[in-house]
Amino acid sequence: MEAYIMDWLNAMLRFAHFVTGVAWIGASFYFNWLENNLNRQGQQKEGISGHLWAVHGGGFYYLEKFKSYPNKLPKHLHWFKWEAYFTLITGFALLCVVYYYNANSYLLKSGTDISATTGILLSLAGLVVGWLIYDNVTKSALVKKQAIVALIMLVVVAVSAFFYQQFFAPRAVFIQIGAMIGVIMVFNVFFVIMPSQRELVKACVEKSELGEEIGFRGYIRSRNNNYFTLPVLFIMISNHYPIFYAGENAPIVLIAIFIITVLIRHYFNLEGEGKRGAKTALGAAVVLIAIAFYLLIPSKPKVIEGAKPIAYSQIALIMENRCSTCHSANPSDDQFTVAPSGFMLDTKEQIINAKDIIYTRTIASNSMPFGNKTHMTQEERDVLALWLISLKK
Known part of the structure; x- marks a missing residue:
């Protein structure tokens, strides 16, 4: 009966995590696309920085983006937050049901000396430490040098992957890194993006000046989330394919996944903004994929000629x-x-x-x-x- 209940929990939480994740990431993709495709040319209405006409689902839509805020706060204002929060809640619950509850089978590496409790604590510590490193880097002057931030996060992924490989099962290492990035994304929403939006709403009500720093703070965290999206998605599905996570080189594969998926996201962002370098980013990603494909081809065992047939x-x-x-x-x-x-x-x-x-x-x-x-x-x-x-x- 216990196994039956756990199977139900696993299935329902996985489904809920998938649905809320689709809702959150879909909204993220849409708003980044919207930002890149706003018409900012010519004379705009007063207080408007850009607009967009769209047709979808049998109707026309017209959207405008304000430079700061409208003259009057709308009575009904939608906040995009619950999609992110429930993605974290369902994801963490799934982590508990699958990997923490069955830590000896799913989380820990065969033959490791650490206990299940220690393994769980190491996993939880990684979720917190990953956020603290990213948050402090992004609060520093380095925030305006996004290439350096990306490099630091790549180092965090690499060090974490090699560290957890010592204790965790290969598939659990992938899940751990994916969870660490996912936590950073949701905490960005909770601790930075939402507070920034509350300050924006407060400024609208009080008709006060809105400092550029507030808008930039929310924008850069949202932009970082945009780049984290593809790494998380691929890491989460790759644990179903042993060619990626099995073997001693799994941490290197994880690093490659992070680089390739960020490059692909960078391509779409540059292409959407009409900036140069998009094809270079895509070309680099394609070359790395080709190299990974070649290096991951499994080797065949040597067949000894004349060897006795195996019964x-x-x-x-x-x-x-x-x-x-x-x-x-x-x-x-x-x-x-x-x-x-x-x-x-x-x-x-x-x-x-x-x-x-x-x-x-x-x-x-x-x-x-x-x-x-x-x-x-x-x-x-x-x-x-x-x-x-x-x-x-």
Whole structure:
């Protein structure tokens, strides 16, 4: 019953996180697009810095952006905040349900000496420390040198990835970095963007002067969130693909993901603003993707000519001891009471039919057994690899 309830919590929280994330990121993309496409040419109405005509959903829309604030505060004013807050709430709840509740299975690296409690505390500390570093950098004079801020955040991602690799399972390392960036984004909204907007509304009511610093403070945090969006999205989906997170070079892959996705976002921003350098940013991203594709191609095990054929009985024993504890009609694992994804390896026919998946997960990426919980040895992987290759001949 406990596993059943946890599955429901996992599914509902994941769905809620996805929906609120789409709402928040969609709004972010739209407002950045809007800012880049406002018509600022020619004579504008008094107090207006730009306008835009649009057609959507069977109707015409007309939008205007004020230079500071309108003469009278509108009775109904929409605030874009709950999308961000609920994305954090659902995301953190999901982190607790999946990675903290099952810390020994999902969070911690196999064979690590630290306890589940220590691992959770290290994870929580990273969420706080990541924000504090970013916030203090962005409050300093460096805020006007965004290239340096980006470089500092890249260093934070790199150091964090290598640090957590020592204790966390590969997939958990990716989730941890994604969560750290996500927390920074939501805290930007809560601690900086929303207070700036409240000061803007207060100035409108009191008809007081609005310092440029207030507007800039909110703008730069929003702009940073715009650049963080693609790294977070890709990191969150990449944990479903072992080619990215498995192996000792996973931190380097994380760094590459951060650079490539920021470059792609930079391309869209430059292109939207009509500035030079957009094609250079896109070209650099494409080159890095090509390099990553080449470097991540899995190596094939060496086949010794004349080697004695591997008997299925050897494979059956490996499967029984290392794989079927979870992937079975009747799992014996203490966490999985139902075969994950309904994937079973009880019979020879099932194993042969799944040969490509088994090769990808146990040989090419070493991502299975999950967290190497059943302690599959390299010798067993080599034997399994040679047998799987023999099936393809």
